Amino acid sequence: MASITLRVNGTSRTVDVDSATPLLYVLRNDLDLHGPRFGCGLGQCGACTVIIKGEAVRSCIRPVSTVAGAEITTLEGIGQNGKLHPLQQAWIDEQVPACGFCQNGQIMTAKALLDKNPTPTDAQIRQGMANTLCRCMTYYRIQSAIKRASKTIASARTESEVIA
């Protein structure tokens, strides 16, 4: 067992766990976060995705010791000032989820995608999301919601530029 300090959603948390423990189990079982979920434990499906240093990371295969001190963001932490992130709002507006179990991975992967490329083409969305699986097959609506969020983010930018 080792004492490891994590920075999750802006708060420092110290846990006492085996350093090889995948980050996913620490987030879920020690920090009581429910966004990231176990889907495969192999890094294949994306249900466990969190964002670390701007990258979408599969927490089910990332040893907790390797992310000590790094800023970790989970689904619970992407909204700001009590407001949903534009992607979360787009997910509601488009009524994306069926069962919703994979949607953590869809939203977090899409966030990392939009953070790097705020106006992706349809082909870039498909490619960027290609390895994030949904067994209810909500892909069609996910892609619409990413486009919707991309527009919201772009118009928010324009507004803030005008104000500035």
Add this chain to the structure above:
Amino acid sequence: MSTRRDFLKTSGVLVVGLTVAGDLVLDAQGTGAGPYPDLDYKQLDSWIVIRPDNTATFFVGKTDLGQGTGTAFRQIMADELDMPYDKTSCVMGVTDVTVDQGGSGGSDALQTDGYPMRRVAAEARRVLLEMASVRLGVPVGQLVVSDGVVSVAADRSKRVTYGELIGGRKFNTTLTGSNINATTGAAQLKDVNQFKIVGKSPQRYDIPAKVDGSLKWAVDAKVPGMLHARNVKPPVAGAKLVSIDESSVKNVPGLVKVVSKGNYVAVVCEREEQAIQAARQLKVEWQKPTTAAFPSSEDLYGFMRTAKPTSSTPPSIVGSPDMAMMTAAKVVEAEYEIPFQGHTSIGPAHAMADPSNNQLTIYSNDMKSYGMREGVAQFLQMPKDRVRVVWMEGPQAYGRTAADDAGFEAAYLAKELGRPVRVQWMRNEETAWDTKGPAFLVKVRGGLDAQGNLVAFDYDARAADFGHLGYNEADTVLIAQLMGIRPSQPNRGSSAVPNEMYAIPNRRMTTHVVSLPTVWETPLRTGNLRDPNGPQSTFASESFIDELAAAANTDAVEFRMKLLTASKEDDNGFKRARSIACLKAAADAFKWDTRPSPKRVGSGDTLTGRGIAYTYRSQTVVAEIAEVEVNRRTGRVWVKRLVCAHDCGLVINPEALRRTVEGGLLHAVSRTLHEEVRFDTEKVTSVDWVSYPTMTHLDTPESIEIVLVNGDPNPMRGDLPHYGAGETMLKPTMAAIANAIFDATGVRIRRVPFRNDRVLAALKTAKV
């Protein structure tokens, strides 16, 4: 440290029922810490609670599989009750606070269970109006009700709310009905044309908590002192446990116990990662069976073709099929092959069981939570009223949880250890050992007369479905099988005939079930996968109808339309009229150009084509058209466009319905292009998303159009039924895609899935 009650109170969607209305019900029933007697469905209070603030909670015995049925229940009940939608909430599937409507399955939530829900809501409205009549001093006939407020028609200032009339108190109204589906009061149902909320599309109430991370799912169930368990599965089907070397895990921190009984083995640890480590590390000696458990997936159809059926249905015969076939101008024959397909949920099986207070509470996403309660009570030989299942949201698997193994395992381990235990299957277990949709081998022959009319049709289907699993049965769930528990006879299983309204003068339809050599303790155990047999039988029949249309050099829509209109007879649900309406609606929406298939094969790398297929399930009718691109160099098939004309009678929530249909269509696309359970002669070798590929974002069609059809001859009738919509759309998709590939290439693909290598090989053989 959180308490059990806190856990329930903060569990997202569930909070609605159990903190506010739930407390009232729990107090009334004296439950909570147990025991948990059955709720009396003949008491109105079991179904509806109205609070002083004029809000209502509905308690229904169904579960929502991510298709918005909870939202639909609120819509139909709020409409019958005359309450605003946003003043209602709904509690589902928690066995001690809801009546047993069986949970989910068979797409019957609205078609069957919606009616008792409507009737109890109508009865509550009737009782409230009588109470208002006394309170306001005028006869019921002079009262009007709107949004939960009863007023005197002649003087609207004289008013009283439902909350003021009954809030916080019980109705004490007795209902009648010999079973739950027949539950009724004295009130009449509304004419559906009077509905204000039905037909509109309120957003699904469960979605916000699913996108902000606040929902507590069954995977999140956690109570103080909870342990984590992992199974150690036999390495091959039918393996016998010889010995366990417990010293192999003695260095695993947090190890609590290695549990085994018969061939069931599990490790239980304090922490989750410890349980995973212990399961990987545990040395178990197994004895393999001396004979092959099954043919390999490559040899499956050869085996099925020659196997002696375990059962056959007597052929259903119309006219003289043999004679008609002999005198036909042209006879066409084909054979179709559909593999075992997995439910392969995105989240493997899981459950948590808490044995506190000498009771047993199981937190589970089981779609049939009531069946699990019954099954677990039997399995553990506990009185039923000491077991309850708290249904919570989970990863959808379209039938997997009808036989929910993890719930039984958690219950068994919790009872053994006397502590709460959470069981979680790993990915390889789930993909290999979940229940499978049965493989099918279908032979069809058809005879055309000189004018190209279909005069004879001979259909013969074999399904590898012997031993099909029941619903949460104490003697067929996997843990029971591994412990050596068996029913006296395996389930007979079933095969299927096509569902269509074609008027064919001479036809014979025969079905058989065959068995694999190993029936018990096998990963190839069949269960209900989203329309258990429909996609398989419809792939064969609707591909074959297309083959006949091509042989008759007739357009595929025209050929079907002729078969549908050749008879005027209809059933009591007007399925013929609605089939014709759907076929026409799909063709119109697609802008179908009338011509025979195949079209002239193009010259570039990408060949395009379109195909249609149609069927029904129960009373829900669908016609689908797929447009595909086939890459001649790689064999890749892309379904570029899908059109689905869908008639499920009265539509409760059009937007939620559209999404359910879209998801179902794409589930079928995935099963058509990618999904096949692979196995050697002793084990399933599909164990993850590489060895069991599924559809991804890359395969998503460019456009999906859902046309909601109401083809009833009297579309505005006040008793227009609301039929199920969870599965029908999956049935024709495989055939629509196969027919589109044929249209594009002239090549007929008769084996599912249409993987690149198979399509490429077929194109090469045909020199396309």
